[in-house]
Amino acid sequence: MSIQAVASGTVLSLKNVSKNFGAVAALTDVELDIKAGEVVALVGDNGAGKSTLVKILAGVHPQDVGIIKIASQEVHLGSPSDSIKHGIATVFQDLALCDNLDVVQNLYLGRQLRGHRLDEVTMETTAWELIRQLRAKIPSVRIPIASLSGGQRQSVAIARSLLGNPKLIMLDEPTAALGVAQTAEVLNLIERLRDRGLAVILISHNMDDIFAVADRIAVLRLGRNNGIFSAKDTSRKEVIEAITGSVDNAVTQRAQAHSK
Amino acid sequence: MSAQPTDLQDERLIINTGIGGAISKTRDRIKSGDLGNLPVIIGLLIISTIFQILNPFFLSSANLSNLLMECSAVGVLALGIVLVLLVGEIDLSVGSMSGLSAAIFAVQFVRNGLPLVLCILLSITAGAFIGWLYGQIYNRIGVPAFVITLAGLLGFLGLQLFVLGATGTINLPFESPLVQFGQQAYLGHFFSYLFAIAIAIARFGLGYFGAMTRRKAGLSAPSLISIAFQSLFIAAALGTLAWYLNKSRGIGWMFVFFISLVVIMDYALRRTSWGNSVFAVGGNREAARRAGINVKGIYTSVFILCSTLGAIGGLLAAGRLAAAAQSSGTGDVNLNAIAAAVIGGTSLFGGRGSAYAAPLGMVVIAAISSGLTLMNLNSSIRYMVTGAIVLLAVSVDAVARRSRTSHGRA
Numbered sequence: 001m002s003i004q005a006v007a008s009g010t011v012l013s014l015k016n017v018s019k020n021f022g023a024v025a026a027l028t029d030v031e032l033d034i035k036a037g038e039v040v041a042l043v044g045d046n047g048a049g050k051s052t053l054v055k056i057l058a059g060v061h062p063q064d065v066g067i068i069k070i071a072s073q074e075v076h077l078g079s080p081s082d083s084i085k086h087g088i089a090t091v092f093q094d095l096a097l098c099d100n101l102d103v104v105q106n107l108y109l110g111r112q113l114r115g116h117r118l119d120e121v122t123m124e125t126t127a128w129e130l131i132r133q134l135r136a137k138i139p140s141v142r143i144p145i146a147s148l149s150g151g152q153r154q155s156v157a158i159a160r161s162l163l164g165n166p167k168l169i170m171l172d173e174p175t176a177a178l179g180v181a182q183t184a185e186v187l188n189l190i191e192r193l194r195d196r197g198l199a200v201i202l203i204s205h206n207m208d209d210i211f212a213v214a215d216r217i218a219v220l221r222l223g224r225n226n227g228i229f230s231a232k233d234t235s236r237k238e239v240i241e242a243i244t245g246s247v248d249n250a251v252t253q254r255a256q257a258h259s260k
Numbered sequence: 261m262s263a264q265p266t267d268l269q270d271e272r273l274i275i276n277t278g279i280g281g282a283i284s285k286t287r288d289r290i291k292s293g294d295l296g297n298l299p300v301i302i303g304l305l306i307i308s309t310i311f312q313i314l315n316p317f318f319l320s321s322a323n324l325s326n327l328l329m330e331c332s333a334v335g336v337l338a339l340g341i342v343l344v345l346l347v348g349e350i351d352l353s354v355g356s357m358s359g360l361s362a363a364i365f366a367v368q369f370v371r372n373g374l375p376l377v378l379c380i381l382l383s384i385t386a387g388a389f390i391g392w393l394y395g396q397i398y399n400r401i402g403v404p405a406f407v408i409t410l411a412g413l414l415g416f417l418g419l420q421l422f423v424l425g426a427t428g429t430i431n432l433p434f435e436s437p438l439v440q441f442g443q444q445a446y447l448g449h450f451f452s453y454l455f456a457i458a459i460a461i462a463r464f465g466l467g468y469f470g471a472m473t474r475r476k477a478g479l480s481a482p483s484l485i486s487i488a489f490q491s492l493f494i495a496a497a498l499g500t501l502a503w504y505l506n507k508s509r510g511i512g513w514m515f516v517f518f519i520s521l522v523v524i525m526d527y528a529l530r531r532t533s534w535g536n537s538v539f540a541v542g543g544n545r546e547a548a549r550r551a552g553i554n555v556k557g558i559y560t561s562v563f564i565l566c567s568t569l570g571a572i573g574g575l576l577a578a579g580r581l582a583a584a585a586q587s588s589g590t591g592d593v594n595l596n597a598i599a600a601a602v603i604g605g606t607s608l609f610g611g612r613g614s615a616y617a618a619p620l621g622m623v624v625i626a627a628i629s630s631g632l633t634l635m636n637l638n639s640s641i642r643y644m645v646t647g648a649i650v651l652l653a654v655s656v657d658a659v660a661r662r663s664r665t666s667h668g669r670a
Contacts, residue, residue, distance in 0.1 A: 058550065060550060079552075080549060080550045080551065080552045081552035081553075081554070083552075084552045090550070092550065095547075096544070096546065096547035096550045096551065097544070097547055098539070098540045098543035098544040098547050098548065098611070099543055099544060100539060100542070100543035100544075100611040100612060101536070101539055101540060101543060105536050105539070105540075108536075109536070109537075109540055109547075109548065109551040109553065110537075110548070110551035110552035110553045111551075111552065118531050118532060118533060118536070120531075121473050121474055121477045121479065122477070124267065124477075124479060125266065125477045125478065125479065128266045128267060137270075138270075139270040139273050140267060140270065140273060141267065142267070
């Protein structure tokens with residue numbers, strides 16, 4: 001694995017991105033800028049449009065209107081291979097792994113080392129390097145994904161996103177299925193990615209994780225931008241208010257009830 | 261610990277080394293439901309024993325030699341079926357495709373007098389074009405392959421009758437190379453032993469250099485002794501088979517052609533990125549798409565290959581029969597090809613199977629058919645027995661799958 005340092009500057013920039021599903025406006029005029037070497041947490045309640053935005057950037061379904069620029073060049077992300085070509089790697093919430101294939105085959109899915117035949121040996125040693133770097137607990141890379149636990153599958157999916165030398169990595173709920181130690185490892189990993197000059201979009205509901213690694217926090221509410229905060233100068237309360245849309249919300253009500 | 265190969269360092273791995281280790285590893289695998297080819301081989305042994313007791317001619321050199329020739333043409337069709345099953349689809353029209361291919365060949369070669377190679381190319385191109393058409397309809401319109409190929413089954417049977425015209429059956433001249441290939445071309449002593457030795461040497465060479473590369477990269481690899489042992493076993497097994505079959509007519513070139521196609525397909529499926537993509541699409545279509553695999557292209561390539569193999573199988577069958585008839589490729593040809601792929605261990609749900617399912621399953625079907633013919637039983641019994649065997653094969657697979665799931669083997 002080699003991740004080249006990318007010159008600092010805006011890696012990704014979204015302007016007025018909208019997407020409708022039938023009569024439902026999933027995203028309306030969303031704007032977002034991400035610089036190299038920056039971790040942006042994308043937060044919002046269920047149905048706020050986070051996953052829709054991820055899918056647009058991953059090329060799963062294109063936006064209806066709006067402009068996506070990568071390194072200040074306008075791009076069209078019409079298919080997953082477009083996104084990969086433009087250096088966007090995605091770790092999906094459902095991981096998108098093939099149960100019937102082994103770890104190596106899953107890591108190299110869609111970007112096998114070409115030549116007249118697969119270079120199985122290089123693929124296997126690189127797989128081991130990646131797995132060891134992530135300190136993932138995977139006993140063998142030649143066993144099918146079906147026999148791995150949820151956390152191990154998550155590690156495989158993250159390892160896969162690192163293979164293609166990406167400029168931007170999107171992690172959709174990467175710690176949701178992980179144990180305490182593995183969550184910390186993933187957070188360490190995110191910091192390592194940032195230090196190497198990659199841009200990271202982290203989608204999470206976990207405020208601890210977000211405040212641990214994010215530089216900025218972008219809030220979506222009902223498919224619209226609802227504020228971008230700097231993690232250093234913001235309190236959790238402000239972020240939660242932006243997510244729920246009101247000062248008096250279920251979270252504050254619970255907090256008050258407990259403090260009484 | 262550092263002396264351990266990179267891939268065997270995890271302390272939870274159960275490491276079996278040596279011959280005792282190999283045996284206990286195999287036993288664990290079978291117990292957990294990863295049966296591999298075992299049910300087919302046991303099935304073949306049972307079938308052979310029963311028929312041999314009922315009719316001592318069954319395991320004779322002449323009958324086995326003939327059996328291998330008989331299974332080649334439909335075996336090529338079954339190979340195509342394995343491919344479409346791997347992506348989780350089905351092609352019901354390979355039989356009609358083979359009949360149509362035979363009809364096109366016979367009309368051009370016998371009636372229009374075109375050169376042989378051109379006629380073969382015409383038939384194969386027709387097969388490839390029909391496969392491409394299936395792919396386009398499947399990808400663009402989204403009609404299920406079951407329905408597309410059901411329409412193809414009827415439509416191309418009609419086209420076959422139309423091409424053959426009023427006379428119905430067209431006989432191929434006995435001296436034409438295709439008929440010679442289908443009926444008279446046998447390896448003989450020299451080539452059969454040469455192939456047995458060459459295959460064993462190739463197995464040793466590939467195994468040896470593969471192990472060297474793996475060891476150099478710090479990965480585990482089989483020992484030189486076990487590779488040598490395997491190669492010797494292959495040489496002995498193939499040599500004995502060749503010796504026994506050579507007591508009568510020997511091994512047909514047509515069977516060698518069939519097995520060559522299987523080996524090429526096995527290589528393509530396991531060692532190329534195309535093959536990995538086929539398994540990925542069959543295992544999880546959406547994951548494959550998100551990984552950037554051209555899923556539509558994979559479907560199209562698989563349909564093209566299946567129909568092309570159907571056309572090639574039709575040509576072989578025409579050579580074997582020395583004719584293209586209205587009944588070519590009809591009746592049980594389709595179902596035998598599908599049954600062979602399933603009996604050989606290809607999952608109907610996609611993502612599991614191997615190219616070797618085609619010859620294994622085909623030998624089972626040909627053995628049943630040959631045994632029942634020897635007993636002078638008519639096709640009514642044959643259909644019923646074959647049906648029961650298909651049901652049995654799929655049941656074994658279903659039970660094994662449940663066990664695999666609980667033992668964490670996909």
